Amino acid sequence: MNPGPYGVLFDIDDTLIDFSGAARNALLDVAAAFGSAPDVGERMLLSWAAVSDVQYERFLSGELTFDDMLVARMAAVIDEMDPAGTLELDAAPLEELRNTSIFTHYAQFDDVAAALERFRADGAAIAVLSNADGPYQRRKMAAAGLADFIDGAVFSGDLGVAKPDPGIFLAGAASLGLPPERVVYVGDRWATDAIGALRAGLAAVWLNRDGAGRPHGAQDAVASIPGASARLAEVTGLDVVDGALARELLTGQAASRML
Template sequence: MCLDVDDTLVDSAGSSRHSLRALVGNDRAWSVWQRTTDRYYARFVTNELDFDTMRVERTRAFFAAFGEHLDAAEAERREARRMAAMQRAWRLFDDTLPCLDWLRGSGLRLAVITNAPGAYQRRKIAAVGLADTFDELVISEEVGAAKPDPRIFRTACDALGLHPAEVVHVGDRLDIDAQGAARVGMHGVWLDRTGTADRPTDVPTITSLFELPGLLMSDLPAVPAERRGASGRPLAQLSC
């Protein structure tokens, strides 16, 4: 079983909104921050910018959108303040720990597949109490390939010692997580926490990690039966 981190296990959008409020006093410009982040984070995952440069340049671009042009030093100071606020706000979703406990109790090996800088993501995983949860951490900066590149998914399968057809990957992005995994032969599952989008026909969709055990036990027959519900407890009694 492979899982994405941000907005799958960790409420990264929530912590980011909190950090924006700490930076400018409100989150009314959240949509501008999101668009700016998408643009600059794409440059990080393609190795055009290193992570620290990306963060500072994103902050400069955000303020420039409102007519305030910062020099690099001031942008770095503001970004440091925002980042500290965000790290204090890192939280797991309510369904994360119950689901991970069920997966572990079912005898599944667990891996993370995440597009992120290595040290930063490892620090985040430790900060939310998941440092000892996963058998493998597959991080784009360390692999040299980012989702949906097939190489990062194959790296995770190899690390788990399993064929892609034996591995499920769950993430909040339809294109880079669920469909990206499916293209290499894994079982891609889209976690659509809003539940408002049209459901795709090529991959299963869940709206909460509480739904994942039921999906694994009923709708993914290629997952070995002995690995589904090895805890011996009926699904109705599980906390996930």
């Protein structure tokens, strides 16, 4: 059964663009420029991992502007790695360096261009949907060579609502001129992306690049959404994501399998 016109919404960070790799390299650049201790780079990476999500949530919740969050996040990294202040690091210049550096490291994953081209050839409408600041993400996509592949974009910073709220997924479907049941969402986070999309009525592809097991309670989460198991696929790369898979998901024939 052909579901007719359909669309695909993609997450950006760690789905289309290797954000984690770029973030790591940018932090090492910062450490090389400002670090006075031999292990400052590794300490900075560990501190980033400890505080980054918490600080980013302050932006998503509206507590901080995006630019203020960037500096606050770096300040939290410094506090985590050097609570005594012995390195005498200043968050603002370090963040300026990190933010400049990271744009030299942004790159799309090797499997992205071919996947987007397959969907384009299949007639799918393609857009991105991201919990992020709109202008910043557009710069990032341009830096990674993605701008020409995308028909539209929905960002939480523009909309005022973030994943996993159904509203942002519905806005993404609307941006493609399609009802949610004709749209597949592809993202790397289980709860935020896959379950969030399913609860909003979209089909979902969980991009599990490192092959980690599903989180505790994952099966219960899927079972709580009527029909979700047949509209969900788990993949370890975008090389198996194409129009055929999208049609299986949109017609409820995917059987929640891993590819």
